[in-house]
Structure formats: C-alpha cells, structure tokens
Amino acid sequence: MYLPLDDPRRPSTTSAALAALNAPSSTLCFHARNIPSISIEAYLLRILKYCPTSSDVFLSLLVYFDRMSRVGTLGNFPGEPPMGPRVSRNSDDSLPLGPSPGWSVPDNTTDTEFAFPGMRGFAIDSYNVHRLIIAGITVASKFFSDVFYTNSRYAKVGGLAVHELNQLELHFLLLNDFRLTIPMYEIQQYANQLLAYASERGALPLTVPRPVAPAREASER
Secondary structure: HHHHHOOOOOOOHHHHHHHHHHHOOOHOOOOOOOOOOHHHEEEEEEHHHHHOOOHHHHHHHHHHHHHHHHHHHHHHOOOOOOOOOOEEEOOOOOOOOOOOOOOOOOOOHHHHOOOOOOOOOOOOOOOHHHHHHHHHHHHHHHHHHHOOOOOHHHHHHHOEEEEEHHHHHHHHHOOOOOOOOOHHHHHHHHHHHHHHHHHHOOOOOOOOOOOOOOHHHHHHO
C-alpha cells in the first residue's frame, strides 16, 4: 500500500525508499543464482585483507541486517507506526487507537495487507548474504570511515561486476531508507552479544576485552 506524502498515517519514510520497499526486485537483486563456494568467514577475511576497515563498519552490518529483517517481518521500520492501521482498543474497549479519525478499516482487512510487498518474507540466507555483506561494507565504509576505497575495488574483492555492486549499494541504501546512523550504545550492544556468542562457542576466551563503553554510558553507571 503506497501512502501519499500528505497522508497523516504515513511514516517518515522517503518516497524513494517506499518505492523500493514495495518492489520485489529490491530484495531479489541480492539473490544469487548459486550459493557462493566461499564461506562467510573467508569472505569477511578477504574483505578485511584487501579493503581494511574499522570494527564498527563490520558491527554496523549486524545492525543493518537486523533492521532489514525486522522490516520484512513487521512491515514497518522498528519504532515507527505500521504502514497500515492496526486497530486496537483501550481498557474500556470504547475508543479505537489505531487509524486516523474518519478512516475506517474493512472487516476483511489484515495487517499483512499493508506490509511492504517487496520486503514481505525477506530473510538473509546463503543465496543473498554475500551480496548483502559486500554492499553493506561498501555503504558503511563510506559512512563511518574517512578513508575508503572505490566501488571497483570493493566489487573486485567481493567477486562482482562494478555495475552490480552499484545497483546493490543503491538498493541497500533504499531498503534502509538512508538511515545509516547508529548510536554508540547500540553498536556496543551488538558487540557484546557477538562476543558472548563467540565465547559460548569456544571461539574466544571469556577474558577477551570488550569494546570501551561510551563516556556518556560510563558516567550514568
């Protein structure tokens, strides 16, 4: 369902992103014909070797992937109202809290009808994860780092043609509605979860130093 810019039920999503989120091709472009033979670990090490970057760039991938997966599940960006109305009632079952006044919901309407068609059922799997990674690294490196590489280099390292990576980069931005900012505390949370997961699997000892917490968080303790 595409909502006009002046519609009060419309979230603060750009029209370009809405068009991409409602087009199945926006996610299908990440789907490879065959599962790449290189493992994710080897793929990440290859990127780190030939396109060195900081840890926050790699950690940001987890955040972006999580956001994209939630959009595919919820049908809206986390923390924002859904694209379509979800009628709910208060404790006395008297006043509807969902839709705008004067807008009624048909009896046969379901929430899923108002989800982003292009993102519905979106899941990260073996067919798209490599393309999502190289597109995310390209985007995050340009956003977080003062020094980054050309798309031709990222494409060569990622095993793609330049025009393919250009397309994937644009769609990655659109699917995230160009919302690349990540609070430090959020990156910290994902880093802690990743380290805890690695420790549970025996990949890292429990004594591995955690990333330094932001000064704001430290002062609040």
